[in-house]
Amino acid sequence: MLSIRPASAEDAGLLRTLIRELADFERELDSVSITETDLVRDGFGADPKFRALIAEWDKQAAGYAFFFHFYSTWQGRQLFLEDLFVRPQFRGRGIGRALLSYVANIARNENCRAMRWEVLDWNKPAIELYQSLGATFLDDWRLVLLPSEEVRRLAEKAA
Amino acid sequence: MLSIRPASAEDAGLLRTLIRELADFERELDSVSITETDLVRDGFGADPKFRALIAEWDKQAAGYAFFFHFYSTWQGRQLFLEDLFVRPQFRGRGIGRALLSYVANIARNENCRAMRWEVLDWNKPAIELYQSLGATFLDDWRLVLLPSEEVRRLAEKAA
Numbered sequence: 001m002l003s004i005r006p007a008s009a010e011d012a013g014l015l016r017t018l019i020r021e022l023a024d025f026e027r028e029l030d031s032v033s034i035t036e037t038d039l040v041r042d043g044f045g046a047d048p049k050f051r052a053l054i055a056e057w058d059k060q061a062a063g064y065a066f067f068f069h070f071y072s073t074w075q076g077r078q079l080f081l082e083d084l085f086v087r088p089q090f091r092g093r094g095i096g097r098a099l100l101s102y103v104a105n106i107a108r109n110e111n112c113r114a115m116r117w118e119v120l121d122w123n124k125p126a127i128e129l130y131q132s133l134g135a136t137f138l139d140d141w142r143l144v145l146l147p148s149e150e151v152r153r154l155a156e157k158a159a
Numbered sequence: 160m161l162s163i164r165p166a167s168a169e170d171a172g173l174l175r176t177l178i179r180e181l182a183d184f185e186r187e188l189d190s191v192s193i194t195e196t197d198l199v200r201d202g203f204g205a206d207p208k209f210r211a212l213i214a215e216w217d218k219q220a221a222g223y224a225f226f227f228h229f230y231s232t233w234q235g236r237q238l239f240l241e242d243l244f245v246r247p248q249f250r251g252r253g254i255g256r257a258l259l260s261y262v263a264n265i266a267r268n269e270n271c272r273a274m275r276w277e278v279l280d281w282n283k284p285a286i287e288l289y290q291s292l293g294a295t296f297l298d299d300w301r302l303v304l305l306p307s308e309e310v311r312r313l314a315e316k317a318a
Contacts, residue, residue: 019232032233043234050230068230071209073178073242074191076201083232097316104310105317115305122299132310140281143297146274150293151263157256158264 002095004102007052007064012036015052022085024044026120034048035145050082053102055095062090065099067106070116079107081117096129117144161254163261166211166223171195172209177223181244185279209241212261214254221249224258226265229275238266240276255288276316277302 007015016036025130040154055063063086070080081103086095101153107115119126127137166174175195182191214222222245229239240262245254266274278285286296291313307312 023233028233029194032223032232033233034233036277038235042230049228049236067227069208070229070239071201071227071241072193073225074182074187074193076197077208082230087198101313101317104305104313105308108314112310113165113307117303120299121301121304122201127301128223130303130305133305133313136304136306138302138304140279141277141302142280142286143275143300143302144278144289144294145297146263146289146292147295148272151266151274153261154260155267158260 002093002098003056004053004098005056007054008009010014011052011054012039012043014054014061015039015043015064015066018061018065018087019083022083022086025085025134038051048062051106053099055086055090055099057090057093057095060090062087063095063099067101069102069110069112072114075113077110077112078114079103079112079114081115084117100133122137160217160220161257162215163212163257164215166202166213168199170211170213171198171202173213173220174198174202174223174225174232177220177244177246178225178242180246181242184244199280210265212258214245214249214258216249216252216254219249221246222254222258224262226262228271231273234272236269236271237273237275238262238269238271240274243276259292 013036016039020029020032023029050066050068053065054061065081066083067079067081070078072078084096084099104115169198172195175198179191182188209225209227212224213220224240225242226238226240229237231237243255243258263274
């Protein structure tokens with residue numbers, strides 16, 4: 001039996017475990033530096049920077065979704081889905097789709113005009129799921145990241 | 160003479176004009192549906208969804224930056240730069256770089272570990288500027304957008 005519930009501060013340890021499992025699947029575990037303390041402070045304090053959902057199958061943690069508001073200068077309010085993950089042993093039961101529906105319902109209730117996210121180009125099952133939902137792939141855009149050391153260096157040039 | 164200042168509600172009309180100029184340069188003017196009312200409500204009310212900077216050259220509007228907080232499950236707080244634009248007649252004076260430095264300074268002061276944005280794959284001058292700052296291009300990721308009608312349809316399947 002599937003149930004989906006909003007994550008609370010007590011889930012920060014579980015969330016970090018699931019975040020690391022997804023990063024491992026994405027072959028990026030070395031990129032993860034987030035701590036349980038970061039998650040508690042940034043997600044469950046006075047000014048939350050994100051929200052998360054926990055999916056449980058027969059009371060066992062089966063997956064999660066992690067999202068926050070995003071703003072498009074073309075269309076206004078959107079919802080950004082940072083992570084969507086179902087543990088391998090729980091796949092094939094519609095849990096990913098159920099998490100997406102739950103998030104879409106939040107997006108609609110909060111007047112977000114669209115949802116956005118990112119997918120690795122080799123993750124075929126995920127891409128097929130998103131295509132089946134009518135998603136569009138913006139393949140003429142490149143993602144750019146300025147790491148913290150470069151941000152610091154650039155900030156020092158501010159007038 | 161260059162000056163950079165935070166945008167206020169009185170700049171919403173100017174912001175919309177600049178947003179449309181950038182979208183036109185990006186060959187996407189038809190995608191822009193945002194109104195001045197949207198920008199006033201979403202940027203300058205009780206719970207701002209974005210912030211913007213206006214760059215002026217000799218008191219004339221020369222460009223803008225548009226940004227908000229973003230949250231990486233790998234690294235925590237980041238700053239997302241939705242738009243950066245310098246009007247053609249003001250290019251070549253370091254205004255884009257000055258806007259980026261100003262935003263980087265905000266990112267650093269607010270403990271954002273990195274900055275992120277997106278660039279069109281044909282926009283060579285922008286890509287070269289970002290490379291010169293030490294930016295990384297995450298070219299194995301694809302951007303996914305679920306438009307509003309598809310969000311609505313997916314939301315209806317929520318339990």
